[in-house]
Amino acid sequence: MGQFTTRLPNHSINKQMLHVMLLIPFTILLLAMIRLFPVPASDWPFIWEAARRPWTPYEVHGYYNPPWVAGFFLPLGMISYSWSLAINRSAILVTTLLVVRRSGGGLSAMLLALTSAPFAVLFANANIDWLPMLALLLPYEAGLIFLMSKPQSLFGLLLIWWHNSAWDRRWRMIALGCGILLVSLWIWGMWPLTWLATARNIPDLTWNISPILKPYGMVLGLCLLVFAWIANEELYALTASIFITPYLALHSFTPILVVLIGRNRVMGGLVWGSLWILHLVMRREAMGL
Numbered sequence: 532m533g534q535f536t537t538r539l540p541n542h543s544i545n546k547q548m549l550h551v552m553l554l555i556p557f558t559i560l561l562l563a564m565i566r567l568f569p570v571p572a573s574d575w576p577f578i579w580e581a582a583r584r585p586w587t588p589y590e591v592h593g594y595y596n597p598p599w600v601a602g603f604f605l606p607l608g609m610i611s612y613s614w615s616l617a618i619n620r621s622a623i624l625v626t627t628l629l630v631v632r633r634s635g636g637g638l639s640a641m642l643l644a645l646t647s648a649p650f651a652v653l654f655a656n657a658n659i660d661w662l663p664m665l666a667l668l669l670p671y672e673a674g675l676i677f678l679m680s681k682p683q684s685l686f687g688l689l690l691i692w693w694h695n696s697a698w699d700r701r702w703r704m705i706a707l708g709c710g711i712l713l714v715s716l717w718i719w720g721m722w723p724l725t726w727l728a729t730a731r732n733i734p735d736l737t738w739n740i741s742p743i744l745k746p747y748g749m750v751l752g753l754c755l756l757v758f759a760w761i762a763n764e765e766l767y768a769l770t771a772s773i774f775i776t777p778y779l780a781l782h783s784f785t786p787i788l789v790v791l792i793g794r795n796r797v798m799g800g801l802v803w804g805s806l807w808i809l810h811l812v813m814r815r816e817a818m819g820l
Contacts, residue, residue, distance in 0.1 A: 565617045565624070572657035575616050582608030582615075586718075589725045597726070598719040599711075600659065600680050619657050623650075626661040627789055629668055634793025643796060644789045647803050648810035653782035660684055664786050671696065675707055683776040684783045687768030690756060694763055740813070741779035748774040766790055781810055 578596075581588035582604035588594050594601070601608075607615035627650060631641050644650060653660055663685045666674030671692045678685060693701060715722065741748070752774030759767035769787045773779060784806055792799030 565620045568617075568620065570655045572616055572620075572655065574659075575619055575657035576612075578604055578619075578657075578659055579608060579612055579615050584608075589722070589729050595726070595730050596659070597680055597715065598722050599676070599715055600662070603662070603680070604659075616657055619659070620654055623654050623657070623661045626664050626668070627785065630664055630786065630789045631793045633668060634790045636793030636796070640792045640796055640799070643799060643803060644792050647785070647788055647792075648807045649782050649784040649788055652780075652810070653785050656782060658780075658782055660782055660785055664789075667786065667790070671700070671704060672707055675704060676711055679708065679711060683772070683778050685769060685772055685786055686776075687756060687759065687770070687772040688765065690759055690768045691763065691765050694760060739778055739780065741777055744774055744779070766794065781806070781813065 577591055577593035578600070581591045581594045581596075581601040584590060585598070585601040585605050585608070588596075588598050588601035604615075604619075607618060624645075627644055628641055631644050634640075636644070660681060662677045662680045663682070666678040666685060666688060668674070669677070678688060692704065696704070752771040755767045755771035755774065758764065759771060766787070769790060773784065773787060776783070788799065788802055788806065791802060
């Protein structure tokens with residue numbers, strides 16, 4: 532039998548090479564611009580410092596994440612602070628754009644997402660909410676460890692995963708989740724006790740806005756979970772997380788808002804404006820005006 536080979540036309544190859552040649556300098560330029568972004572990050576110093584000591588991350592005051600998160604960022608802990616910050620901010624940007632695209636949004640939706648108050652705060656503070664956002668882009672099993680890295684912001688997603696999975700896949704997710712916890716206990720010891728001790732002051736921190744949603748927010752969140760199960764609606768489940776979590780910052784709205792904007796620019800635009808008003812009111816109160 533003869534062998535058949537498929538060759539791309541020369542003009543297609545040249546076009547692909549041109550795209551690559553344009554993408555490389557654009558990426559370098561974008562990374563340089565992000566590195567020179569003038570706003571100091573208030574959250575990244577804790578993550579970066581924990582990444583420099585991944586075996587004892589809770590020695591870093593202000594680190595409140597599971598210990599394996601410090602392991603994720605170990606390579607960034609080995610480079611300079613400024614470049615690690617630029618890479619983390621680049622990951623925030625890229626992940627946000629991918630979630631918008633995954634939700635059906637185009638260029639206008641991407642611009643709306645990148646100009647939203649939650650994204651602006653997330654990008655400026657350089658928090659790591661892009662890690663659980665990866666769970667929206669990956670298969671359930673691959674996304675589980677990223678969702679568990681900061682579960683308070685998107686834990687409702689687990690309900691949809693469970694709803695859409697057969698029992699064999701559900702058992703795999705349970706086994707994987709238990710395996711992640713057992714391995715983490717083997718490496719870092721009884722870290723949940725240490726985490727609870729370090730997280731006791733979170734409810735009193737100024738950025739935590741969850742107390743203003745209680746007690747009615749809890750009722751609304753539970754209702755949204757019921758609706759999410761009945762309708763098999765991811766957006767309801769994600770929104771429920773906002774109302775039930777005990778720790779909520781403005782940048783925690785980023786994943787939900789990004790998905791909403793990707794699906795419906797009109798509703799997303801209304802929430803976009805509401806969250807800017809909330810942000811400005813919070814800033815005004817923080818400044819004592």
